[in-house]
Amino acid sequence: MKFLALGDTADIAASCHFLDINGTGLVLDAGTDPRRDGPDSLPKFDWVRDRADSYVDHAIITHAHHDHMGSLPVLVEEFPHVMAHMTDATRQLLDFLLPASARLQKKRYEKNETPHEPLFTEEDLDFLSHVYLTHELEDEFDLTGMQGETPVTGRFYSAGHILGSVGTELCFEEQGEERRLFYTSDTNMEPQSIIPGGEYPSTTDILVLETTLGADEETEKTSRPEEVERFRETLERVIDRGGTALIPVFVMGRAQEMLAMLQRLKDEGSIPSDVPIYTAGSLRAIAGIYDDTRKTTPRLDEDFQVFGVEQERVPYSSEAKTDVLDGPGIMVVSSGMMFEPTLSNILARRIVENERDAVLIVGHAVEGTPARRLQDAAANGPGSPVMLADGHGPQPVYCTVERFRFSGHSHRRELLKIVDHLSPETVLLVHGEPAAQEWMQGAIEEQHPEMNVLRPEWGEMIDV
DSSP: OEEEEOSOTTSSSOOOEEEEETTEEEEEOOOOOTTSOGGGGSOOTHHHHHTTOOOOOEEEOOOSOHHHHTTHHHHHHHSTTOEEEEOHHHHHHHHHHHHHHHHHHHHHHHTTSOSSOOSOOTGGGTTGGGGEEEOOTTOOEEOOOTTOSSOEEEEEEEOSSSTTOEEEEEEEEETTEEEEEEEOOSOOSSOOSSSOOOOOOSOOSEEEEEOTTTTOHHHHHOOHHHHHHHHHHHHHHHHHTTOEEEEEOOTTTHHHHHHHHHHHHHHHTSSOTTSOEEEOTHHHHHHHHHHHTTTTSOOSOTTOOGGGSOOEEOOSSHHHHHHHHTSSEEEEESOTTOOTTSHHHHHHHHHTTOTTOEEEEOSOOOTTSHHHHHHHHHHTOTTOEEOOBTTBOOEEOOSEEEEOOOOSSOOHHHHHHHHHHHOOSEEEEESSOHHHHHHHHHHHHHHOTTSEEEOOOTTOEEEO
16 A cells, blocks of 8 residues: 655645555545645645556545645546545535635635635535535445455544544455554544544554644643633633633634533533623534534534524624623634634734733644734733734733633544554554654654554655
C-alpha cells in the first residue's frame, strides 16, 4: 500500500490522505485550510497523477468540518468518477454547509475581500449529491477501484467528535494476506454534552492517528467535570457583574455542545433563567439537523433538542448590538478561531477593553489565529495589546479571557490508549503541529518499541 499526504500533515489544516491499494485509489477526507484563501487552501490533488501515477476512485468523508470536507467539490471536478462515502448525518450537513461556503466565497470575492474567485459555485454543487453514498455504522461497504486488483472494503465506527463523525476501517489483501487499516480522523473517546464517546475496532495493522492535542500537557491533567465547574464559576462571575460572555465556537459541533451545556446550567440554577443566550447564522440551521437526527445517531439523550434551548438572534445593526452587549448576556457565535470577519471577531473587538465582559475559549486555538493571539495577550496581564483584525488595533485587553478544554478531540494520553487497544504494526501520525507529533512519536516508541512510527512529510510517497 502506498500513502501520500495531499494535505499538510504537520499542521491542523486541509486533511487529505491518498492511498493506492493494489490499484484502488482512495482519499481519506478532502478538506480545506481555513487560514488560507483560494487554491492555496486546497490539498495537492495534482500529486495523485504527478507523484503517485494514480487516480481517485473513492473518497471517505469522515465528518462535516471544513478542514475535512471543504474541498470535496474540487476533488470531484478533478476526478469525475469518484464516489464519496459518509454517514447520512454528514450528507445532510454537507447539503447545507457546502452551498453556504459557495455563497460566502462569492460574497468575499465580490466585495474584494479576497483576490481569489470561488473554488466552486452553488451551481457546481447541483450534481454533487449523485456521488454521495451513505452507510450505517459498522456495515461493510465496497471500495474496490476500477483497476483494483484485489477487493477493498470499508467500515465506519462512531468517532465521538461531532454529529455523523466516523473513524474508518479499511480491509484489503496484499501478497496473499489480509490487512487492516484504521483511520481515526478527529476522534474523542470521552462523552461530551450531546455526543457519546467514540468506538473502535478490536485490532488493526496500520493506524493513521490524529495528533491535534499531542503537545497540550494541561488537557491530560483536567477532567471534563472539573472544566464544567470552572466554566460555571467563571460564567456566574461575569453574569453577576452585568457582563457579556462571548463564547466563540465552531458552527458545527462545538456550538451545539455548548448550548446543551448552557441549558443544563440554567436547569441547575447556576445561570439565571432570564439571562439571554444569543446565536446567529448557520449555527441555528445546523441545530435543526442535530434535532432531526437525534433518534438515528449516537446520543447521550435522544430526547434532548438543541432548539429546545431558548435562544435569541444576535441583532444585525451596530446600534442593536451595542444594546445587547450592555449585558448581562451570553453570545454563542462563530468562528471558534475568531477568524476575521466572522461575528465572534467583530464582537470580540467591541468587548476586549471592557473589564466586565469575558471571552471564553472552549476549544483548541491554533497558533497564529485571532483566538490564540487573544489568549496569549491576556496571559501577559491586563492592558496587554492584541491585534484581532487588520486595521483594527492593537487594543488593550481588559476583559476576562479564559480557555476551557471542551475540545472534541481526545487528549494525548487517550490517543495512547487507542494505540494500546488497536496494537498496530505501523502508526502514521497526521493532523497535528510538529510538537504534537514529536511528543506522540516519542511516547509510542517508548511504550511500544516494536511498532514502526512514521511522521509522513507533506507530499512524501511512502510504502506501508
